[in-house]
Amino acid sequence: MVRAEQIYKSFGHVEVLRGIDLEVAPGEVFCIVGPSGSGKSTFLRCINHLEKIDAGRLYVDGDLVGYKQRGDRLHEQRERDVCAQRRDIGMVFQRFNLFPHLSALENVMEAPIRVRKESRAVAQEQAVRLLDRVGLADRRAMYPSQLSGGQQQRVAIARALAMQPKLMLFDEPTSALDPELVGEVLDVMRGLAEEGMTMVVVTHEMGFAREVGDALVFMDEGVVVEAGKPREVLSNPRHRRTQAFLSKVL
């Protein structure tokens, strides 16, 4: 579903990604862990082209992200095509980023109506169903500022699902939450995983990674240091840097 080959990315002189290789199979829950500043968010943002990569190839569902190949040259895609690609990739942010001027229901309806040109009735029906599914049937009319962090993040997941994506990206979806609210968001994600959604999850929730994850990579300083089954990597880290990191977070 996602294939990354030698991804490089710099901000100015700082090399943030230094040759990332990885592959995410369809239906897989793929976890990324690593210390702060290791480039996890940056990599995730490359997958839906919120960041441009400097070198390497990134494929989602077999298609090159953000570029078109003609002959052996890469051409940057036009805005319309980038937007079309992003429609199929949902993203959930650490700080929710709900639209504060729209109610929960309107947040979920916005993209289907404006981007997929669905009718209001169809979009609303779907939005009601999605909010129901994340356990917020009674919070439809509320604005983001009236919702708890956990509720906001669940609306954000519903909003991403409304575009019927084939891949979901999660960037530390529970890091901004009070501890007692983490569970409700992880439950929704667990449900999604059980339904077979392909998910790339940057997280510090090692319990979730161990229990729900199908694959896990440990990233540090812009490279994948160690990869494998979550249970193996988390229980028996082979690399010293992984051991040091895990001893601190576990």
Add this chain to the structure above:
Amino acid sequence: MATAVIAVLTAMFANMVMTNKVFNWSFMLDNMFNAPVLEGVRTTLLMTIEAMILGVGIGIVLAVMRLSPNPIVNGAAWLYVWFFRAIPRYVLLTVCGGLGIFYSTYRIGVPFGSQLASLLGLSSDLSILSLNGNQIARGFVAGLLGLALSEGAYMAEIVRAGIASVDTGQQEAASALGMSRMLTMRRIVLPQAMRIIVPPTGNETIAMLKDTSLLLAIPVTNELFFQTQAIGNRTFQIVPMLMAALLWYLALSSVLMVGQFFLEKRFARGFDQRQARLKIMQVESEHGAGAM
């Protein structure tokens, strides 16, 4: 002590104003509400509203252009703002009035139509609509053009500040959903920028009302200040008619200020009310859940 000084000075001033023949208050009252002056008030209000609507429109377009990744689009917007902020409105309006003299007709049609036509040996100049320069550039339209162009530059800065106030996470979230840059601007960013944009736009509207008096530079003959000046000059009652203009501007500005006050209060109150209403809903639903 200070109060006493102020009281004495005020009394002296009031005495001067009331007794000095130059003021001729009865003449002022007789002429302040006659037809040409009322027509002037109407024109001034109309000009203020139309110039502000156009100015806000131009400002939004410029602010969005300034954010464009295309350096030509961005540069053009920068140049516009620089130019129109750097010249005084009075000078700009004089130039707008003069345009009618520089060019006798303005054509709307194919660009370089007359050159193209002569090249092809046609007798037409390919224009769709031609206007007499003196008709449009003199008077109301020239004034509107000058004020709106100038206002657009100031509004561009205000809109830009409003857009900058919106968290970049909003644009990212919209992009991630597949929304285009323009759609994101229209549906997500600008609605949130409005809270920052509205209050200074109120101030701009009041400033615009006062700046319509600069239309004397064109001149716009049916505007308030021109009318009061004309009556003053014709009747040699210059001071009373100046006082009439002054009182009219005071009244109109005050009405706008009151309007602005209530508009801002309503904005704030609307927000609070929404919060309060939702708080109540929340409490009720929690109550309901507890009772079950």
